[in-house]
């Protein structure tokens with residue numbers, strides 16, 4: 393029997409669930425990119441905020457490309473389970489915050505209609521790094537921004553109708569792993585509107601707010617075996633279940649255009665400056681993740697917990713986090729980066745998560761400029777080297793050649809072209825050269841390249 397409003401009473405009594413009246417809640421949030429991460433993170437916070445008495449923050453999810461999540465959640469009345477897995481237990485919570493999922497297809501204006509609804513106060517985003525249609529140097533890629541599945545035409549249509557209806561502006565809340573994600577979304581959206589509708593750009597700049605956020609929860613892609621395990625424990629079939637770790641963190645810049653949910657009542661941190669948290673997270677957690685992905689795949693590992701148990705990789709990740717990333721920015725008062733590194737190592741070691749390195753290895757061209765390159769550039773200016781990040785960069789350059797199968801990256805063709813008729817050194821140079829897939833960002837020089845393990849053999853580390 394499938395999870396849905398009518399069957400919820402049959403869920404196993406051990407599963408936690410919301411206690412508020414779902415039908416009485418207005419939709420206050422439109423979330424674009426309703427993948428597993430949103431369901432295990434922002435929707436989970438919102439659900440608990442409504443449980444704590446906050447009202448009218450039901451979420452309408454929007455998918456920009458695929459109908460998969462709509463097919464999972466709509467037959468279940470939006471209900472799904474978050475399964476928190478540690479080494480010895482799995483804790484379930486059925487989340488009621490999501491009302492419906494709409495697929496934004498050309499010619500169907502339901503998604504824009506959600507943005508125009510007067511009760512909508514927040515439009516939030518988990519569209520992944522590549523969803524922002526940025527070139528490597530951070531500027532808007534106009535062609536990608538106009539392509540099918542892009543978020544920008546939808547925002548254009550929805551915000552224009554909102555302004556024309558005389559409704560107040562919105563908070564546009566980026567929840568993706570980009571440095572200063574709020575400012576980036578604002579800059580990119582205004583660049584898009586400047587070309588298409590300059591008057592609307594003025595209205596958006598004046599009436600909308602773009603807080604930055606740091607989001608953190610490890611959410612591996614759900615597998616069929618995970619769905620079976622949740623079914624066993626819940627007593628109902630849930631096609632939309634998501635698996636995650638017990639840990640979760642959300643730091644939000646308190647700069648909203650109107651009212652906001654009381655996410656701070658359920659553990660989120662509302663702060664005036666997100667940057668130190670976001671920088672630590674991107675450079676230490678995500679930077680270590682990407683290093684584990686490319687180096688771990690080369691060493692024959694499949695999962696994060698296996699890679700971090702490999703002594704050579706463990707030592708490299710400690711050097712990357714503590715010696716290179718943590719020394720590359722000023723921490724906020726009271727921010728303990730040594731303890732943060734320790735906690736990250738423990739999270740990576742969680743064997744119950746089965747977090748695939750291949751999932752993290754995707755879209756490297758979009759991730760590396762936030763995770764590794766600012767650290768390398770910081771240390772180069774001071775004349776210090778980053779052997780761990782350079783080793784990881786070497787593994788990434790080999791990865792884009794296709795060493796681990798098809799390269800899953802919006803720049804795959806350009807990345808692979810860098811390898812045509814050349815070796816590791818030549819490929820690295822041409823990736824970062826003007827016109828290369830990574831041009832316009834920090835680029836390694838001869839000395840850096842010399843430090844990148846250059847041989848094409850599969851096991852470049854000792855140990």
Ligand code: CS2
Pocket residue numbers: 569607608609610611677678681682751752753759
């Ligand atoms: C990972 C992130 O796939 C990746 O690139 O590094 O999804 C990571 O698991 C999350 O940012 C953790 O909060």
